[in-house]
Amino acid sequence: MLQFKNALRFCILGFGVFSLSIFSISCIAADDAWLALQKTAYAARELNYQGVFVYQNGKQSRSVQITHMNNNGQEMTRNLVLDNGAQAGQPREVYSQGNDILIVRPKNEKMVIEKRRGQNLFPAMLPTDLQSLKASYNTRVLATEMIAGRGAQVIELIPNDTFRYGYKIWADAEFGLLLKMTLLDSKKQTLEQIEFTQLSMLNSQDANWFQPKIDVKKNYVTEDVSAVNHVDTSWIVAELPTGYVKVDHVTLNLPGKTTPVDQMIFSDGIASVSLFIEPITKGMHPKMGHMLIGSTNICANVIDSYQITVVGEVPEATVMQIAKAVTFKKQTALK
Amino acid sequence: MKDQLSALIDGEYDISDSEHLITSAKSGGEMKNCWAHYHLIGDAMRGDGVMSNDFSRRVMAALDAEPTVLAPNATTVSLQANQQSDYKKITKQSTKLWSVAASVAAVMFVGVMMFQQQFSQTEQLAPVEIAQSIPTEYLQAHQAAAPSSAAYYIQNASYAESKK
Structure with a gap:
């Protein structure tokens, strides 16, 4: 009887240890996934590499050659859009350095030089600070795969709610670099995909490639989209969808618009939504309703003779909620 | 007649x-x-x-x-x-x-x-369904300003083409 009791005790103890180990394994797995994602976020910014990736969204598909170099902390990237349809033979060139992006593109007979603010572009899609992502997504580690001839660790970012899409991330098993990424809806169907088809690491420090190919026969003009940083606001979005925070507010002079347009940008760390507010002028057709282009949801609403347009690569529920939560508070905008 | x-x-x-x-x-x-x-x-x-x-x-x-x-x-x-x-x-x-x-x-x-x-331009016109026209300028502005963008300059290219 005593023996039996001891055996039982042993069993219970054994079970306890077993369940504890399962618990810690799952914890480690989650931590590992976030660590791997952290490595991926840094790899895109720190490594020297060259490759070709294909971007697909809806019916659109483009291939881009990328060259990236980090020279003692100074990042340089060149993207050449290889298949530009009608503009064959004259690829669109995108140069980024620090916080600036310079785009050189053919337009009719001219070459347009456009300067933009820096963004997290592929393969540097993940932010280096993953805290906000941890609040809105869970991770799941999947079986390894081969992408562009390289072994890849596959991690899924599963959204905690219905206000964002999911992501599937293929990270280079050796270097951590993002090799492929897909945007998934709630039914796990792919909405958008971006993937390296060819990739090699660069050993040289030669940066001769970092200059636009100037065609002396062409006329070069600059085109700036004037964006003014906005401090004061009388517009309030009462209830943002969970996890989203306002990251920017600018006033834009958009082509074809007679009045400046307010743009607020909300982000959950990776997904982002823009809110545009435009006064309705004489003869302007206010727009209402919802539309979907590729992975982009757009919702239009009219509030107090202002046109509200919400645009984002997020589910319909997110753009809808933001469009409905906008209010005009002339005096109380002190926050 | x-x-x-x-x-x-x-x-x-x-x-x-x-x-x-x-x-x-x-x-x-x-x-x-x-x-x-x-x-x-x-x-x-x-x-x-x-x-x-x-x-x-x-x-x-x-x-x-x-x-x-x-x-x-x-x-x-x-x-x-x-x-x-x-x-x-x-x-x-x-x-x-x-x-x-x-x-x-x-x-x-x-x-x-x-x-x-x-x-009748002096009065505010009745709202129309957004599906009738793609707000290209907003799409571009969004993709240019989003903190993370898969490839806004890639999409931008095709919008510019279709706008011509």
Whole structure:
């Protein structure tokens, strides 16, 4: 009887240890996934590499050659859009350095030089600070795969709610670099995909490639989209969808618009939504309703003779909620 | 016959029995002018008086210049020739002819609508469904400003192409 009791005790103890180990394994797995994602976020910014990736969204598909170099902390990237349809033979060139992006593109007979603010572009899609992502997504580690001839660790970012899409991330098993990424809806169907088809690491420090190919026969003009940083606001979005925070507010002079347009940008760390507010002028057709282009949801609403347009690569529920939560508070905008 | 045409325009004439009116209005001359004038008068009486004589003439001229792709057009010519002698044939064609008349009416209607819109700009226009036009400038601005963007400059390219 005593023996039996001891055996039982042993069993219970054994079970306890077993369940504890399962618990810690799952914890480690989650931590590992976030660590791997952290490595991926840094790899895109720190490594020297060259490759070709294909971007697909809806019916659109483009291939881009990328060259990236980090020279003692100074990042340089060149993207050449290889298949530009009608503009064959004259690829669109995108140069980024620090916080600036310079785009050189053919337009009719001219070459347009456009300067933009820096963004997290592929393969540097993940932010280096993953805290906000941890609040809105869970991770799941999947079986390894081969992408562009390289072994890849596959991690899924599963959204905690219905206000964002999911992501599937293929990270280079050796270097951590993002090799492929897909945007998934709630039914796990792919909405958008971006993937390296060819990739090699660069050993040289030669940066001769970092200059636009100037065609002396062409006329070069600059085109700036004037964006003014906005401090004061009388517009309030009462209830943002969970996890989203306002990251920017600018006033834009958009082509074809007679009045400046307010743009607020909300982000959950990776997904982002823009809110545009435009006064309705004489003869302007206010727009209402919802539309979907590729992975982009757009919702239009009219509030107090202002046109509200919400645009984002997020589910319909997110753009809808933001469009409905906008209010005009002339005096109380002190926050 | 002018009275019949007037009644037709006012919707007081049996449509199924009106092909001869449409044919004559289409054939030009006095009846065509009547067609235009009656419409103009009707518009004026309904308070749509902003439409100028020139406008209706332009619409009619544009209609004349428009190559008619409707199949019955070829037979319409012969119909005009045989108008008196072969009435049965005409009635056979009546539905097709009516569709021509309907499309003329539709063009007139759309024309009037567009014309009116230009004059009502002082008031706020009724909202329309966004699905009717893609807000390209907003899409571009969003993709350019999003903290993380898969490839805004890639999409941008194709939008710029389609905008040209």
